[in-house]
Amino acid sequence: MLSSIALRNLSRNRRRSLLSLLVVSVGTAGLLLTAGFVRYSFDGLRDAIIQGGLGHFEVTPTTRLDGDSSASDGSNLPPAFARWREIRAELESRPGVRAVGATIQFAGMATNGERTASFLGVSVEPDRERRMGMNVRIRRGADLPEAEPVAGEDRVLLGQGLARSLGVEPGDVVTILIATTDGSLNALDLIVEGVFSTGFQEMDDRILKTHVATAQRALGSDGVTSLVISLEDTEGAREAEQDLRQVLEGGPIPLAIRDWESRAPFYGQVRALYGGIFTFLGIIVGVLVALANSNTLLMSVLERVREFGTLLAIGTSRAQLASLVLLEALWLALLGALAGGVLGIVLVGIINFLELEMPPPPAAVDPIDLALAVIPSDFLLAGAFMAVILLIASVPPILRVFRLKIVEALGHV
């Protein structure tokens, strides 16, 4: 009965109740939009990291993870390991694994005969990269061909900043100079197949990409520095990691496995930053909603002092009266959250439909999509948040109820 009375009490001063509902619903919609943007950004950044080349997991020799970054052969290259083809075949046979690609990391100098620039090289298997769903953002020219090049026909993709530094375009030839595994220098001519972007300006200024076979030829080694594993489903990463660890523990070489998050610490930093911003916004929204509704609820109590006095006189307890005020607050939260949910859905639909873009963030190259990913639990959380805020807002009017003196309330005009 109290719940019914509380709901009807909202209709007493419709303009004020509508204003309160508007505050709650706009606050709810604002939270939903912010949460949707943050979620989309997290998901987008995660996928960009995974599909940008890191994959879900990386398998490397354990010495590299122990802090010994030098190879056992005395060069400054990351340690390579042999028998990687049979290890890869074993890993690719595991459930949930989409594909496994070998990579070699190396560094050196690149020149077109006139200009020289240092580079960070990564060699890949293009056919497996495609199977793994890696996203290579080609700006000019083409991606590396799937087939391994024969000697003398080696290809390279240059980061767009590196290509600009060297002044080369697709079809030109660059020469790379690198240290081999035995410490001597080796030079190799590479045909520029295309120019690409990693999405990060500093990386684009240094990176180049070749086939694994090309890097092995240049380094004089048939090993690779890591195997990159891509899963069918990111959500199943934890289970897959346990399975893959078991496979590696029984393998011929001591190898370690690391997930993408530990190799991309900035993802955690971005999450912490966005989480902080979202919390700050939530606090601002909460304070605004609490202040606005606390005033509304208090006014509602002050206008009904005589009625409250009557109810107390005829045997209503103060706890029951406090419950009445509390229920009015919860009705405001519920109705406001429902309206805010509908408003949020409409706004999310409109924003996603418009396909808006935001300027590139610092150090990034491309603009980012202004899109929102709202999931059902967000609506529940926003509604629960509003309920808590309205409960807080109802404290001052409830305290007023507990301070009411019945005789004075009955004489209140």
Next chain:
Amino acid sequence: MTVGDSPTFEARHLSRTYRQGKVMVPALSDVDLAISAGEFVVVAGSSGSGKSTLLHLLAGLDDPDSGQVFFAGTELATCSEAERTALRRDQLGFVFQSFNLVPVLSAYENVEYGLWLNGVAKSERRQRVENALESVGLSDRMRHRPDHLSGGERQRVAVARALVHEPRAVLADEPTASLDSRTGGEILQLLIDLNASRGTTFVFATHDPAIVARAPRVVHLADGRIVDELRREAS
């Protein structure tokens, strides 16, 4: 202290003073009064004579500065707020000058509210509410909200609300003051009839001489003191 044959209300040396700004205004001074079960007592007096204060103290809505109030042998000063709330809920009914109905509830729901407070089951509530509204002549106005009822009808709803849980006593503070004389007379007659038929104790505060003239027992208050008391034989 509880005594089996105690008066329904008993006031002993009751005094109450209110502060108005810096001035202390005595509302009741050394009032002694006993009201037996089933009595219909009119507390008469001009405005400011202390009628409402006396009713508030008898109902445990306020505390005296000195003196004692007993309800059915129980001294109210010994009761906690929860016990007083339960006493008012279970054993008292109230009728106010301005009706004091809950505006968002229908006549039916206003009457039902008291039973809901008492934890009466819904099916029983319906029967008792319908009976109560029928007894005050409002069977056909049950679903109307107070703002769609006349003053007399609202006060009848208030009377039904006061009686529906079958209280030991009803306290009515100027219940006819907001009504015209004919409607006020009807309400008074209704209360007298209910007193006669149910045996409920009624304490009725008024300054209307026409009503005072019809009351079986009248306690006159002036300046917070009982200055006269009149008993009439039932006709």
